Amino acid sequence: MCADRVLTGITTSGTPHLGNYVGAIRPAIQSSRESQNESFFFLADLHALIKCQDPEQVAKSTLEIAATWLALGLDPDKVVFYRQSDIPEISELCWILNCVAAKGLMNRAHAYKAAVESNQQEGQDSDFGITMGLYGYPVLMAADILMFRANKVPVGKDQIQHIEMARDIAQRFNHHYGETFVLPEAVVDGNVALLKGLDGRKMSKSYNNAIPLFCPSKRLQKLINKIKTNLLEPGEPKDPNDSTVFEIWQAFANAEQVNQMRQEFAAGIAWGESKKKLHALIDAELGDARERYEELIHNPNQVQDLLLAGAEKARQYSMPFIKQIREAVGIRPIS
Ligand code: TRP
Secondary structure, eight states: OOOEEEEEEEEHHHOBBBHHHIIIIIHHHHHHHHHTTTTEEEHHHHHHHHHOOHHHHHHHHEEEEHHHHHHOOOTTTEEEEEEEEHHHHHHHHHHHTTTTOHHHHTTTTTTHHHHHHHHHTTOTTTTOOOOHHHHHHHHHHHHHHHHHTSEEEEEEGHHHHHHHHHHHHHHHHHHHSSSOOOOOOOOOOOTTTTTTTSSSBBBOGGGTTTTTTTHHHHHHHHHHTTTTHHHHHHHTTGGGGGOHHHHHHHHHHHHHHHHHHHHHHTTTHHHHHHHHHHHHHHHHHHHHHHHHHHHTOOOHHHHHHHHHHHHHHHHHHHHHHHHHHHHHTTTTOOO
């Protein structure tokens, strides 16, 4: 069997939360340990500018996210770990891809459509507050992926459409300019791809319903206590399929623990009790990494050096490939 090239990015606009961990970071790190695979992980700081125009926030988030991946056991000797903005070839490729990507394809992107719909609901002009960055978001993402000829891209469910767009753009390019890009596939961990937040909607910084990945243990319990539940009393059977507590439990538990909790729900476990157990489960998985995280956050130079070394590795791929791409589109030495 052929080894896969796995690539994934995380946008540096916020503090990592449990949803990021379960949906993207954990599966990516797991896959990087399966030694056959070559892994590319990066901080999507250019993507961050689309969502976040607070410079302090972007800078802080970049450190936090880098420290998160390292604390969780990412081995920078084994994977290529870098910052998107340290690879100028990605931006150049983004432009070249913009020139083959169909505008009509971008019109269908969920994030863009959601922004238009929310404008319409509020009686605003459809384009209000929508930048070209948001509109072209999937093209930059295609550049991230195609630049490194990744064939597998672990993402949350909400990103599947973007990977399909990257495939579409790659196919158009290959069709027009000749075989150049590898067609990527999304990899979604079927059980736990989309985690719900405190209010039962998708966990997301923008809904303000997220549980930070590395908050102190006490605060973690406080936040878990805020997870919305129904009004069923202790002793009344509860429906696990309609419970955010159970859903998050599933994302951290093994098969046996899932079964146990299912039985406890049937037997009417009190919400408070189920939340205590959830806290213990999450703490057991993340407690050690939390300590390593704190150490890295206080040693930013160490993080910076690792990222620069990673960029150097990444550019071993991107520099020769951009040459080939330029050649393909006709940007060639004159003589
Ligand atoms: N858009 C992704 C997210 O918000 C982050 C991302 C940027 C990404 N470029 C990527 C993920 C390339 C996978 C591959 O989660």
